[in-house]
Structure formats: structure tokens, C-alpha cells
Amino acid sequence: MDNASKPHAVIVSSPGVGHLVCNLELGNRLVADHNFHVTFFVVLESPGASPGESQLIQSATTRKLLHVVVLPPVDVSGEVGPNAPIFTRLTAVMREIRPILRSGISPLKPSPTAIIVDVFGTPVLDVADEFHMLKYVFGTSAWPLALMLYVPILDKEIEGEYLDQKEPLRIPGCMAVRPEDVVNPLLDRTKQEYNMFVQVGSEMRKSDGVLVNTWEDLDATTLKAMREEEGFGSVPVYAVGPLIKQIEPSEASKKSDLLDWLDQQPIESVLYISFGSLGVLSAQQITELAWGLEQSQQRFIWVLRPPSKRDSSEEDGRGNDALNYLPDGFRHRIGNLGIVVTQWAPQSDILSHRSTGGFLSHCGWNSSLESIMSGVPMVTWPLYAEQKMNATKLAEEVGVAVRPKIAPTKGVVGREEIEMMVRKVMEDPEGKAMRARVKELKISGEKALVEGGSSFNAMSHMAKQCLINAMSQSQIVKGP
Known part of the structure; x- marks a missing residue:
């Protein structure tokens, strides 16, 4: 025609x-x-x-x-x-x-x-x-x-x-x-x-x-x-x-050390953590999230950005290097359990990888759909725009996510709660039920198109x- x-x-x-x-x-x-x-x-x-x-x-x-x-x-x-x-x-x-x-x-x-x-x-x-x-x-x-x-x-x-x-x-x-x-x-x-x-x-x-x-x-x-x-x-x-964005692996992502590391991990054992292109945490929240991840003893890939200038003190000398905001000795203690990324990460490739079993996400809708269509349950961490409504829907109506008791925009989520949420998604029976539900939705979404x-x-x-x-x-x- x-x-x-x-x-x-x-x-x-x-x-x-x-x-x-x-x-x-x-x-x-x-x-x-x-x-x-x-x-x-x-x-x-x-x-x-x-x-x-x-x-x-x-x-x-x-x-x-x-x-x-x-x-x-x-x-x-x-x-x-x-x-x-x-x-x-x-x-x-x-x-x-x-x-x-x-x-x-x-x-x-x-x-x-x-x-x-x-x-x-x-x-x-x-x-x-x-x-x-x-x-x-x-x-x-x-x-x-x-x-x-x-x-x-x-x-x-x-x-x-x-x-x-x-x-x-x-x-x-x-x-x-x-x-x-x-x-x-x-x-x-x-x-x-x-x-x-x-x-x-x-x-x-x-x-x-x-x-x-x-x-x-x-x-x-x-x-x-x-x-x-x-x-x-x-x-x-x-x-x-x-x-959602169709996966077209670039030469950079084909050679990615992240994907090589994922290849070596057990199926559905890795938590991916990213807050989108605009999402940043306070210095205090970065510390609590790091401790929560360490205490959970779950494998992870964390895309980390430095705090916004209004949230970090200029006098403390840590500057704009995101790694400076991690607790002392954190990277040494976690060893090969997790990877902290301060640059771009191939999100679509990571979420669709067989070793990825959870997504701690800001709940932007593009990311939420990517997670669902990869069969991956979520820990919700809404920061701005419509993300709070998305988080409520995913956790309370759809049943494919857990969310913190206190909204991240209202206060600091503590390390104990972070550990609990991560374990719930990655290893508890509730997490297994969410994983089964999200895989049903993945099939349903594929059929719709x-x-x-x-x-x-x-x-x-x-x-x-x-x-x-x-x-x-x-x-x-x-x-x-």
C-alpha cells in the first residue's frame, strides 16, 4: 500500500x-x-x-x-x-x-x-x-x-x-x-x-x-x-x-561487565536498584539504603547518584562523587555480593536477565512496565510526579510490589525496613506469590499486543x- x-x-x-x-x-x-x-x-x-x-x-x-x-x-x-x-x-x-x-x-x-x-x-x-x-x-x-x-x-x-x-x-x-x-x-x-x-x-x-x-x-x-x-x-x-523500549543491545551493553557478572549469578537472585534519570536520594537515605542492602545479604546492582546539592552539605568535603556517600568499608564488606554503578546502566538488559529477581524502583511508568514485562516484582520508592499513585496501584491493587510504611518523600526509610522489604521480595513466600502474579501479567501483556x-x-x-x-x-x- x-x-x-x-x-x-x-x-x-x-x-x-x-x-x-x-x-x-x-x-x-x-x-x-x-x-x-x-x-x-x-x-x-x-x-x-x-x-x-x-x-x-x-x-x-x-x-x-x-x-x-x-x-x-x-x-x-x-x-x-x-x-x-x-x-x-x-x-x-x-x-x-x-x-x-x-x-x-x-x-x-x-x-x-x-x-x-x-x-x-x-x-x-x-x-x-x-x-x-x-x-x-x-x-x-x-x-x-x-x-x-x-x-x-x-x-x-x-x-x-x-x-x-x-x-x-x-x-x-x-x-x-x-x-x-x-x-x-x-x-x-x-x-x-x-x-x-x-x-x-x-x-x-x-x-x-x-x-x-x-x-x-x-x-x-x-x-x-x-x-x-x-x-x-x-x-x-x-x-x-x-x-516499552525494545531491547536492542548496543556494543557497549554487549560488552558490559554488569551483564557478565549477572551471567554468573543464580536465577532470580539479584535486586536491581535505580531511581530513574532524575531521581536522587539524600545523603542520609543513601547511608540507610546501603546498610539495609548489606543486612539483607541479597545480591544487587545499584545505580547510585550523588545527593542533590540542597541535600548534601558543601562543607563535608564529599563533593560530587557518589561513592563518597556510602558507609565506610561498605564496598569491601559486600565484596562480590553486589555492584554499585555511578554511570549509565543498561536497564532493559538487566531487568530481562534471568538472574534478576527484583527491582527497587522509583515507579516511573516506563520502568514499572519494563519490570512487569520482564516478570520482575518490585520494591516501590516513589519520588515525584505520578510515581506515588503508581506505587499504590502496584502494591495494593495489582499485588506485584511492596512499599515502605513512610513515603520516601516524607522522611528517611530506615535500614531495618529496607532489609525487610528486600527479603520479602527476594526470598519470602509473599515475594514468590508476587513473582507468580507478575509473570501472569507479563503473558497477559504480550497477548494484548x-x-x-x-x-x-x-x-x-x-x-x-x-x-x-x-x-x-x-x-x-x-x-x-
Whole structure:
């Protein structure tokens, strides 16, 4: 089938490795499985792409499934301050990118029939109207997306600050959300970030569909509510996941000492510890985590970063070397039991390795899906954004994780509790039950993506909508 008779979708990815990963995989699936032509616009926040962004862009270009266009960064310094929260900053970037995006879309042939943006990209949906495109928003996990769609209702119903509410927040189809577990933009209603969040929720309701990076078996209750409850605004909801980064071992990861070490460990005996590209711990928490790991006597790979400057004293002389924050003698005492990494680690390769049996994770949704699709249970360690909601879901609803009694954002998790959680996942009967459950979900997720599966069918339905729109566009162009 030539390009003229294919549905042509434009995907616009806001800045950040996490957004690029799932947006690129969505684009690849639409091309490979559903006969789309996809033009993929990458928005950068600064003049040079980060190493992670560069690697993903290069990989996508090499695969040649997508037509990748990197847009020049825009200056938002007149609109937001240098320390503006991420939600405010990225939505400002996406608002300012509209003229450049418009110029990028205008010459495309055949004319695109649909635009897909992530949740930060709703400001560019205005551009879609000019080109008569269908408008879709691609979100991450179901609970945070349900919150975004429902927040215009909460904004009217709740008086005062969310944090001051005595009762949990009730969102149809989700477990009750503790006020302290809501996403950061809802923590202060007087700030610009709150208004932006409510506005994004309202804009999503006006789209032609919301795509969710999950599948029917994982989120049946929430998806049903989002489709049937009036409070969500009657927007069509498509579960199209699990979309995760496909493992393409680079030469560096093929030669990785980490993978060589993993090859020598017993099956499902190693705990992988990583807090994502932005996650850092306080100096005190690094100490407690190190002692907890040592006391657990479990094998581990720990991706360690130095504390943020606000959490470490400049006077103590430890500087920016992450290893300086480990307890004295720690590395000598653990010997070959564990490895501490201060640079990049091939997460996908590690999680999918037969020797990996647990993941202590910040619960970003990409990492959570990678863990599930590798059959690996989790210790949750949420730090920011929607991670607290994800952690609650994984531990209390899905049953594939344990979480600390005190939220890591609220205080220091002690070494005894860390030891207990690690042992629970790695060797206790409860951990074995979680491992069995997560392996069931892995099989379920794989089935959802193949022909006839729920996520495959959801994308097929979307493809049909795009073809219908393409035909109607063609009629408009040709005239009666």
C-alpha cells in the first residue's frame, strides 16, 4: 500500500527521555502493525539533545520506520522562571513550539489525518484544528490519567487545598487516593502549575481520544470507569500498551561487565536498584539504603547518584562523587555480593536477565512496565510526579510490589525496613506469590499486543477512524 492510501499520523513528543521512549514505541507499532505513515516530531528543551535523547533519536532514525524531525528549541524564559516546576515549564515549551510545528506540518504529503501528543503537549492541539486532523492524547498509567480527566470535577467540588482534606479523594474506577499522594501540580492551588494541570485535563476532554499505556487485563476497573462515568467527559479511551523500549543491545551493553557478572549469578537472585534519570536520594537515605542492602545479604546492582546539592552539605568535603556517600568499608564488606554503578546502566538488559529477581524502583511508568514485562516484582520508592499513585496501584491493587510504611518523600526509610522489604521480595513466600502474579501479567501483556489482542484491536480501531478522516479530507479537497 502506498503512502497516499495509508493513514498519516503526526506524533509530537515533548522534551524528556521518558516521553520519547513510549512515544517512539507507539509510532513503531502504528507503522509495523497498523500500516500507518508516521511523522515524528521531537521537541527539545535545550539546544543539544541529552545523551539519552540522542541515543533514542539515532536508534529511531536507523530503524527507518518513522520519519523523525527534530525541532529547534524555543525560548520560554519570558514566560516561566528558570526554577519553574516541570509541568509548567514543559507545557510552556509546547505552547511556544506551535509556529515551528505548524511550519513542519504544512508541507507534509499526504496530509496528516491525526496528531498524537503526550500530556504535556495539549497546547499544540490547536494546530491540529487548522489542518483538520483528529486529536489524540497519549498518557502513561491509567490512575494518573484518570485523575487528569477528572480534575475539572475535583476543582469544583473540593474547597481549600487538597492536602488539607480529611478524607481520601474519590476518583471513579480507582482506589481512594490519599491527599498526600496526588501529583505535585495539585499540592498548591495558588500556583500557576495547578491552573495548567486543570487546563490540560479540560483540553484532553475535547480530544478525539485518549490513549493509555496499559492493557485491559491490568486496568479493567479504571478503564471501564473512564469510558462509562460522566465525570470523565465522555472522551473515547484506548488502552494500547504495554509499550516499552525494545531491547536492542548496543556494543557497549554487549560488552558490559554488569551483564557478565549477572551471567554468573543464580536465577532470580539479584535486586536491581535505580531511581530513574532524575531521581536522587539524600545523603542520609543513601547511608540507610546501603546498610539495609548489606543486612539483607541479597545480591544487587545499584545505580547510585550523588545527593542533590540542597541535600548534601558543601562543607563535608564529599563533593560530587557518589561513592563518597556510602558507609565506610561498605564496598569491601559486600565484596562480590553486589555492584554499585555511578554511570549509565543498561536497564532493559538487566531487568530481562534471568538472574534478576527484583527491582527497587522509583515507579516511573516506563520502568514499572519494563519490570512487569520482564516478570520482575518490585520494591516501590516513589519520588515525584505520578510515581506515588503508581506505587499504590502496584502494591495494593495489582499485588506485584511492596512499599515502605513512610513515603520516601516524607522522611528517611530506615535500614531495618529496607532489609525487610528486600527479603520479602527476594526470598519470602509473599515475594514468590508476587513473582507468580507478575509473570501472569507479563503473558497477559504480550497477548494484548499481538493480532487479536485487546491493545492491537484498540489501535486498529483508531486506525479506522484515521482512514475515515482521510477519506473525508479527500472529499473536501476534491469537492462535489
